[in-house]
Amino acid sequence: MSLANxxxxxxxxxxxxxHSDLTSFMNEWRPIFSRFHLIIVKDPDLKEExxxxxxxxxxxxxxxxxxxxxxxxSSIVFSGYSCRYFGFLVSRKKYIVSIDxxxxxxxxxxxFLIDAVAQHLANLTTPATPFFFNTLYDPYREGADFxxxxxxxxxxxxTCALSCGLWLNLxxxxxxxxxxxxxxRNSQYVDAVMTIPSRAMMPISGINIAFDREAVGPAxxxxxxxxxxxxxxWETMEDIWSGxxxxxxxxxLGLGVKSGLPYVWRNDRGSAIESLKKEWEGxxxxxxxxxxxxxxxxxxxxxxxxxxxxxxxxxxxxxxxPSNPVFTRAAEAMVEWVKLWKAVGSxxxxx
Amino acid sequence: MSLANxxxxxxxxxxxxxHSDLTSFMNEWRPIFSRFHLIIVKDPDLKEExxxxxxxxxxxxxxxxxxxxxxxxSSIVFSGYSCRYFGFLVSRKKYIVSIDxxxxxxxxxxxFLIDAVAQHLANLTTPATPFFFNTLYDPYREGADFxxxxxxxxxxxxTCALSCGLWLNLxxxxxxxxxxxxxxRNSQYVDAVMTIPSRAMMPISGINIAFDREAVGPAxxxxxxxxxxxxxxWETMEDIWSGxxxxxxxxxLGLGVKSGLPYVWRNDRGSAIESLKKEWEGxxxxxxxxxxxxxxxxxxxxxxxxxxxxxxxxxxxxxxxPSNPVFTRAAEAMVEWVKLWKAVGSxxxxx
Numbered sequence: 001m002s003l004a005n006x007x008x009x010x011x012x013x014x015x016x017x018x019h020s021d022l023t024s025f026m027n028e029w030r031p032i033f034s035r036f037h038l039i040i041v042k043d044p045d046l047k048e049e050x051x052x053x054x055x056x057x058x059x060x061x062x063x064x065x066x067x068x069x070x071x072x073x074s075s076i077v078f079s080g081y082s083c084r085y086f087g088f089l090v091s092r093k094k095y096i097v098s099i100d101x102x103x104x105x106x107x108x109x110x111x112f113l114i115d116a117v118a119q120h121l122a123n124l125t126t127p128a129t130p131f132f133f134n135t136l137y138d139p140y141r142e143g144a145d146f147x148x149x150x151x152x153x154x155x156x157x158x159t160c161a162l163s164c165g166l167w168l169n170l171x172x173x174x175x176x177x178x179x180x181x182x183x184x185r186n187s188q189y190v191d192a193v194m195t196i197p198s199r200a201m202m203p204i205s206g207i208n209i210a211f212d213r214e215a216v217g218p219a220x221x222x223x224x225x226x227x228x229x230x231x232x233x234w235e236t237m238e239d240i241w242s243g244x245x246x247x248x249x250x251x252x253l254g255l256g257v258k259s260g261l262p263y264v265w266r267n268d269r270g271s272a273i274e275s276l277k278k279e280w281e282g283x284x285x286x287x288x289x290x291x292x293x294x295x296x297x298x299x300x301x302x303x304x305x306x307x308x309x310x311x312x313x314x315x316x317x318x319x320x321x322p323s324n325p326v327f328t329r330a331a332e333a334m335v336e337w338v339k340l341w342k343a344v345g346s347x348x349x350x351x
Numbered sequence: 352m353s354l355a356n357x358x359x360x361x362x363x364x365x366x367x368x369x370h371s372d373l374t375s376f377m378n379e380w381r382p383i384f385s386r387f388h389l390i391i392v393k394d395p396d397l398k399e400e401x402x403x404x405x406x407x408x409x410x411x412x413x414x415x416x417x418x419x420x421x422x423x424x425s426s427i428v429f430s431g432y433s434c435r436y437f438g439f440l441v442s443r444k445k446y447i448v449s450i451d452x453x454x455x456x457x458x459x460x461x462x463f464l465i466d467a468v469a470q471h472l473a474n475l476t477t478p479a480t481p482f483f484f485n486t487l488y489d490p491y492r493e494g495a496d497f498x499x500x501x502x503x504x505x506x507x508x509x510t511c512a513l514s515c516g517l518w519l520n521l522x523x524x525x526x527x528x529x530x531x532x533x534x535x536r537n538s539q540y541v542d543a544v545m546t547i548p549s550r551a552m553m554p555i556s557g558i559n560i561a562f563d564r565e566a567v568g569p570a571x572x573x574x575x576x577x578x579x580x581x582x583x584x585w586e587t588m589e590d591i592w593s594g595x596x597x598x599x600x601x602x603x604l605g606l607g608v609k610s611g612l613p614y615v616w617r618n619d620r621g622s623a624i625e626s627l628k629k630e631w632e633g634x635x636x637x638x639x640x641x642x643x644x645x646x647x648x649x650x651x652x653x654x655x656x657x658x659x660x661x662x663x664x665x666x667x668x669x670x671x672x673p674s675n676p677v678f679t680r681a682a683e684a685m686v687e688w689v690k691l692w693k694a695v696g697s698x699x700x701x702x
Contacts (some may be wrong), residue, residue, distance in 0.1 A: 109460070132641060133553035135515065135610050136522060136537065143539060145532065148525040148584070149554030149591035151641045152634060164486065171487060174499040181496065186487065188494060190543040197551030202484035203500025233499065240500035259486050283503060290483060290502045 006121050012093040012213075013117070014039045016084030018231045019101055020048035027053055028104040032115050036097075039087040041066075043231065045079045061086060069344060075329065075336040080231045081206060082222035082238050088213065089344050095124060096217075097210040100233070103264040106168045109189045119262035120163045120210030123193055127157025128256020130198040138193040138258070160195075161216045161255040162246055165208035170266040172205045174283060175234040178272035193260035198251045201294050204243020207233065208264045211246070215255060217345075218305045219246040221337040223330040224289075226281050232270040237282040241330065244293035249308045252298045285326065292320055306338045313338075357472050363444040363564075364468065365390045367435030369582045370452055371399035378404055379455040383466050387448075390438040392417075394582065396430045412437060420695060426680065426687040431582045432557060433573035433589050439564065440695050446475060447568070448561040451584070454615040457519045460540045470613035471514045471561035474544055478508025479607020481549040489544040489609070511546075512567040512606040513597055516559035521617040523556045525634060526585040529623035544611035549602045552645050555594020558584065559615045562597070566606060569656045570597040572688040574681040575640075577632050583621040588633040592681065595644035600659040603649045636677065643671055657689045664689075 013036050015022075022040070026033070030053075038058035042050055044066055052060070066078050066086055078086050084098055097120050106114050126140040132154050139146045139155070146155050171186035178184070196202050211220060224241035250257050296315055302308045313334035320327035364387050366373075373391070377384070381404075389409035393401055395417055403411070417429050417437055429437050435449055448471050457465050477491040483505050490497045490506070497506050522537035529535070547553050562571060575592035601608050647666055653659045664685035671678035 131645075133547055133551050133610075135517060135553055135556070136539075137541060141539075143535065143537065145522070145524055145528050145535065147554050148523050148528075148556065149588070149594070149637060150525075151637045153638055154641075166486060171496070172499050173496055174501075177496050177499075184494065184496065186494065188487075188492075188542065190488060190541060191539065192541040192543060196484055197548050200484050200548030200551055202486055203498050205486070205499065237500070243500070259484075286500060286502045287504055290505075294482075 006095070006125055008035045009037070010094045011036050011117070011121065012039050012087070012091040012096050013037070014041065014084050014087035014091065014096055014098040015101055016081055016087070016098075017042045017050055017101055018046065018080065018083075020046060021051045022101060023051050023053050025101050025104065026056065030055070031113070032105060032117050036117065037093070039091060041078075041083040041087045043080060043083045045231075061090065070340065075332045076222060076340070077225050078222065080229060081233070081236050082225070084206070085220065085222040088217060088220055089340060091213060094212060094214050095121065095210060096213045098206065099264060100207045100266075102269050103167070103208060103266050106263040106265040109191065114262050116165060116208065116262035116264055120165060123163035123258045123261075124160050124210060124212055126160065128160035128195040128258055129154065129157045130195050130251070130256045133197055137260070138195075141193065158254050158256050159212070159215065160258055161212045161250050162204075162257045163210045164204055164257065164259040165210075165262045165264060166260065167207060167266045168263045170268050172207055172233060175272045175275040176283065178234060179276055182272065189263065190260065193258050196247070196257045196259055201244060201247060201290060202259065203240055204247065206239030206242070207266065208262070216246055216249055216305050218309055218338055218341045219249045221245065221309070221334060223333040223337065224285075224326065225329065227326070228277070228281060230275065232275055234272060235275050237285065240286070241289065244289065245309065245312060248293055248296055248298070248312065249305050252302065252308055253305070285324070288320060288323060292316070306341065309334050309338050357446070357476055359386045360388070361445045362387050362468070362472065363390050363438070363442040363447050364388070365392065365435050365438035365442065365447055365449040366452055367432055367438070367449075368393045368401055368452055369397065369431065371397060372402045373452060374402050374404050376452050376455065377407065381406070382464070383456060383468050387468065388444070390442060392429075392434040392438045394431060394434045396582075412441065421691065426683045427573060427691070428576050429573065431580060432584070432587050433576070435557070436571065436573040439568060439571055440691060442564060445563060445565050446472065446561060447564045449557065450615060451558045451617075453618050453620050454518070454559060455618065457614040457616040460542065465613050467516060467559065467613035467615055471516065474514035474609045474612075475511050475561060475563055477511065479511035479546040479609055480505065480508045481546050481602070481607045484548055488611075489546075492544065509605050509607050510563070510566065511609055512563045512601050513555075513608045514561045515555055515608065515610040516613045516615060517611065518558060518617045519614045521619050523558055523584060526623045526626040527634065529585060530627055533623065540614065541611065544609050547598070547608045547610055552595060552598060552641060553610065554591055555598065557590030557593070558617065559613070567597055567600055567656050569660055569689055569692045570600045572596065572660070572685060574684040574688065575636075575677065576680065578677070579628070579632060581626065583626055585623060586626050586633075588636065591637070592640065595640065596660065596663060599644055599647055599649070599663065600656050603653065603659055604656070636675070639671060639674060643667070657692065660685050660689050
């Protein structure tokens with residue numbers, strides 16, 4: 001992996017702290033995270049003090065910082081997993097890596113520790129190929145190339161704006177699936193990265209991602225908040241919604257999205273059966289959300305990620321709003337987020 | 352892999368014999384092929400007698416059979432790699448598996464022999480999911496499932512009509528790439544199968560494929576014949592053209608295409624540098640072919656694979672024909688192929 005062009009100082013690692021004791025999480029990640037600046041955002045609903053081990057270069061943000069920046073806005077809620085978006089907002093770095101606090105580094109099929117940050121940065125700094133699928137996966141990987149029949153004019157690729165990593169052990173299933181197969185664990189280590197083709201939609205998970213903040217930062221936003229959302233992944237939809245937004249933006253702006261490596265190891269947490277009641281709302285909304293994002297097209301005049309999000313917010317309000325107030329609130333949050341991003345982003349240095 | 356629903360008698364293995372001595376090839380595949388009926392089509396340009404070891408259930412077709420069926424047609428040329436298409440034409444089975452005669456069974460990452468036929472049939476008999484990408488790859492694989500955010504309404508999937516396998520050792524590169532990296536070999540065993548999203552185009556290779564002949568058989572056709580085409584893979588484009596035809600047909604008819612497992616082991620053959628001169632024609636044509644197939648849309652009235660191919664032939668002639676006579680000839684071959692398919696396919700038993 002050639003990361004010659006990235007300095008450690010161009011990267012923020014953003015962690016949403018949903019647990020007060022980050023000791024074990026941070027110590028597991030120490031060999032990988034310690035070179036980088038970390039932004040830890042404490043879930044504003046979390047009462048206990050955070051416990052963070054020594055030896056990291058980090059800034060911690062809590063409810064008071066959030067209130068100070070967001071002020072009286074009521075559209076955007078940073079509680080639960082959404083707290084991480086505050087970290088995306090206050091970062092000033094080109095690249096952000098964000099990993100859930102119930103994940104630790106995974107090992108590859110040979111038993112070696114996987115440097116998830118290095119792999120994410122490799123994904124982001126090599127081109128993506130969204131306009132034609134390469135059957136041998138990432139053509140920029142060592143030992144790989146474009147296969148016969150791949151047009152030479154498309155081989156230089158486009159900028160990769162988003163890297164979506166995967167999960168070993170507890171996969172990112174929804175509550176009904178996890179409840180149906182309580183013993184199921186993902187042990188399939190698939191040694192590949194690929195570009196998701198343009199116009200193909202996918203369920204982007206917020207568990208283990210990295211992105212080019214300068215290119216698509218404003219598209220990673222906390223907009224869809226379920227009424228009964230808790231702080232277990234399978235109770236949330238914010239990342240699925242945000243993921244469709246960012247995929248539509250990337251397709252419109254000619255940027256790429258990769259999926260595959262790196263894996264992280266996800267520890268068990270919570271009872272899927274307890275979550276089932278809450279999850280059904282998200283499962284039902286998905287049926288409306290997916291066709292919407294598959295069909296939405298942005299006008300040529302939308303030339304930046306901010307433009308795209310504002311255009312999409314209008315369409316969400318018009319097309320999805322009438323069927324459920326949760327969509328109207330999401331549209332409002334999208335507009336509010338772009339305002340915030342411009343306001344906070346205009347500052348010359350972090351808080 | 353659950354193959355409970357497929358009988359061995361529903362499968363033909365079609366081999367285009369470009370080499371006269373198939374002894375080693377057949378013996379390597381014996382543990383896998385011997386249960387099935389084989390159709391071996393001898394390249395009509397090949398002068399020597401075929402050498403085929405004992406112990407297989409097979410039919411061999413040569414130039415005289417081809418002449419008898421095709422008669423005076425001059426649009427379709429069955430020489431070189433295109434001889435296999437004659438096997439597709441005369442088969443009466445639901446499923447066809449076709450593997451180049453310079454490939455032998457590969458071994459998986461644990462050193463076990465890969466049963467490529469079983470994997471292809473597993474790919475074809477489990478649903479495909481072209482309308483939404485599952486980040487954990489084939490959701491029907493044991494231990495896998497749909498990830499959170501995948502719409503339940505799309506989880507039953509669609510019929511998989513085409514399974515595209517991959518290659519270890521000598522990858523399916525074009526002549527310029529292979530000539531530039533003469534020592535490059537593919538050693539990356541990626542343990543995954545995935546559905547290629549609807550409307551995404553890909554370079555389908557004819558080296559190692561399987562398909563549902565009843566569903567899309569007429570779309571696997573020998574239409575694009577390069578002027579300087581030889582009998583090395585990197586000198587051909589017939590499979591790339593046919594692959595785009597079948598992908599467009601699958602997208603139109605709501606069928607799926609999978610790519611990934613199984614791998615075969617491809618032995619070295621020929622000099623890429625010698626082939627470079629011939630290959631440039633194909634490389635240049637690709638630049639016209641790909642945008643054409645990406646944009647072509649079929650009318651709702653095209654309800655069968657035959658209809659789709661005839662519609663595409665008309666569009667090829669109109670849109671690509673003026674730029675190069677090779678495209679006009681391809682369009683004529685497509686029309687002729689559908690005629691042949693209907694004529695030969697109407698017979699109640701194989702030749």
